[in-house]
Amino acid sequence: MIVQGEDTDGLKPAAEKVAMLLNGFIPQSDYVFGIMNLEDFEKQMDEFNRSEFYLLAGIASISLLVGGIGVMNIMLVSVTERTREIGVKKALGARRKVILLQFLTESVTLTFIGGITGILFGLIAGKGITSALNYPYMVSWLAIIGSMAFCSIIGIVFGLMPAIKASKLDPIEALRYD
Numbered sequence: 001m002i003v004q005g006e007d008t009d010g011l012k013p014a015a016e017k018v019a020m021l022l023n024g025f026i027p028q029s030d031y032v033f034g035i036m037n038l039e040d041f042e043k044q045m046d047e048f049n050r051s052e053f054y055l056l057a058g059i060a061s062i063s064l065l066v067g068g069i070g071v072m073n074i075m076l077v078s079v080t081e082r083t084r085e086i087g088v089k090k091a092l093g094a095r096r097k098v099i100l101l102q103f104l105t106e107s108v109t110l111t112f113i114g115g116i117t118g119i120l121f122g123l124i125a126g127k128g129i130t131s132a133l134n135y136p137y138m139v140s141w142l143a144i145i146g147s148m149a150f151c152s153i154i155g156i157v158f159g160l161m162p163a164i165k166a167s168k169l170d171p172i173e174a175l176r177y178d
Contacts, residue, residue: 011037064150067114068158075107075162086166087174096167103166107159108152115151119144 015035079086086099123139130137 064154067111068154071107071111071155072158072161074110075103075159076165078106079103079162079166082166083169083174083177086169087171087177090169090171091175099169100163100167103163104156104159107163108155110159111151111155112148115148119147 012035015037019035089099126139127137129135
């Protein structure tokens with residue numbers, strides 16, 4: 001039931017009177033009529049949206065952590081498989097910084113390609129779903145740029161340990177590695 005008043009000052013007392021009147025018409029039970037105005041509804045929606053945001057942020061954080069660990073494992077395998085190559089480079093005079101940057105660049109490139117793939121999949125799926133539901137399709141370029149920046153940060157953070165490991169390899173031991 002919707003009650004409309006002439007001014008907002010008398011709306012809450014009028015709603016309380018309507019609720020009392022309606023509660024008088026029903027038999028005794030645990031169910032009673034309540035009052036809800038648009039401000040209360042707006043507060044409930046804000047609380048719901050906030051809890052949804054926290055839930056999605058938690059899921060995204062776990063996904064990023066698992067993805068970062070996957071990138072780190074891939075890069076550790078890459079360092080292990082290319083130990084001789086690293087040894088040759090170091091024997092020919094490559095500095096730690098050069099090898100460190102090489103593996104960091106690989107790690108960032110890997111996560112960047114994954115980010116582009118994810119964004120393209122999201123754009124295609126978003127377009128398909130909004131078209132099916134007849135909703136407007138909107139793209140946030142700020143979110144796309146932020147996602148790519150975050151992918152680069154994940155690549156740097158989780159690629160740092162393998163890159164440091166590669167840059168610290170002893171050239172003599174690396175050349176002996178089979």
